């Protein structure tokens with residue numbers, strides 16, 4: 001089962017999820033529905049040790065994310081430490097949750113890049129998506145402060161039915177804010193996004209139009225790089241999720257649980273905790289990290305498919321969420337016997353008038369309680 | 378390429394030698410390029426105190442090879458068009 005250790009290459013990308021608390025309640029958030037159960041139990045020294053161990057293995061990119069990383073009081077020290085270790089440090093933030101005076105301090109601590117989540121070019125839509133009335137103002141101020149302090153600014157915009165018609169305005173706004181890059185991401189349907197899919201999924205026509213507007217911008221101006229992440233629900237092949245399980249990425253969640261991707265703990269596997277094992281032991285020897293390495297775990301149609309080197313059978317979390325078997329092909333693939341699950345979700349969402357559920361603690365606790373009630377029956 | 382102007386690595390990138398990979402790497406958001414030996418030698422001299430001309434002089438001396446001039450210029454042009462390096466403006 002376990003592939004030869006020599007074939008395991010070290011992680012290049014480490015993502016620290018400092019907390020799952022967040023002042024915003026984005027309906028498209030990929031965080032786990034039961035995030036209210038995740039305790040913030042990593043101390044500053046625990047984070048330091050994880051960074052040292054990962055760096056010693058050869059990791060070079062560090063993402064600091066969450067929830068909202070600005071809520072962690074040790075953020076500046078963590079950035080400073082990361083910089084001393086010679087990581088390339090990326091802060092992935094909503095821009096809400098700390099006083100704006102933190103921006104120059106982040107720069108001074110050695111931060112390289114801010115990836116700022118922006119939902120809309122107007123205040124009303126931002127509030128609609130995030131359930132927070134100050135979000136828009138705070139984000140604008142944060143973006144401005146990043147540029148004034150010489151930080152590289154990447155704007156991340158998650159596209160849903162609520163904002164897809166604003167693509168043109170969002171591109172122009174990102175340019176006015178001086179963004180170095182704009183990433184327009186058609187969201188991945190995990191966590192809260194999957195729960196809310198009927199309220200979020202745009203139509204194929206809306207997507208085509210958004211793509212056309214993006215291309216028009218790209219052809220006419222090149223000052224800002226614009227990436228357009230295509231949504232896999234409208235595709236017939238899955239994405240090569242995380243570049244292969246346990247090949248490149250390592251996420252540590254707020255409790256210290258080590259994961260091959262941000263949402264892997266939705267799978268029925270036992271993930272090791274960095275408070276019990278070294279990063280190296282976790283990466284090389286843990287059962288969970290070895291579980292989907294190589295292709296011996298695959299079932300048909302992946303097992304004999306000539307494209308398995310290309311997409312590794314797609315995303316394990318998506319396979320499990322939609323088929324209840326984590327060894328299945330990602331049902332986005334039209335060779336999968338479960339592909340109809342994806343197409344029927346697309347169909348269903350078109351006519352649905354479901355209201356999205358905000359990602360907050362109370363909703364999370366209700367979901368946890370309902371699950372318990374169901375499993376007791 | 379303005380050959381006498383000082384060159385520096387764009388502050389949004391990060392250049393460093395990686396023992397694990399035995400080469401210089403250039404880091405940028407969510408990515409990395411592993412530099413070839415000669416690219417690493419050239420880039421590491423873009424420190425704000427060297428110009429294209431002084432880099433050529435330094436490398437000609439270091440490798441006792443006169444024939445590298447056009448390679449250095451070609452690489453620096455390429456690096457500049459990719460925004461890896463910029464002219465170091467006097468403060």
Ligand SMILES: C[S@@+](CC[C@H](N)C(=O)[O-])C[C@H]1O[C@@H](n2cnc3c(N)ncnc32)[C@H](O)[C@@H]1O
Nearest residue numbers: 028029030066067092093094117156187188193
């Ligand atoms: C979970 S957030 C945490 C950091 C911070 N709270 C923020 O929103 O930027 C990390 C990144 O994932 C993006 N994101 C959130 N939900 C997503 C989804 N369902 N699909 C794709 N990207 C998503 C956010 O826009 C953000 O750039």
Ligand code: SF4
Nearest residue numbers: 022024026029067094
């Ligand atoms: S995507 Fe929104 S809700 Fe999720 S962590 Fe980021 S700001 Fe919070």
Ligand code: SF4
Nearest residue numbers: 302305307308313333
């Ligand atoms: S059958 Fe499996 S390996 Fe082949 S393309 Fe589909 S998901 Fe990828």
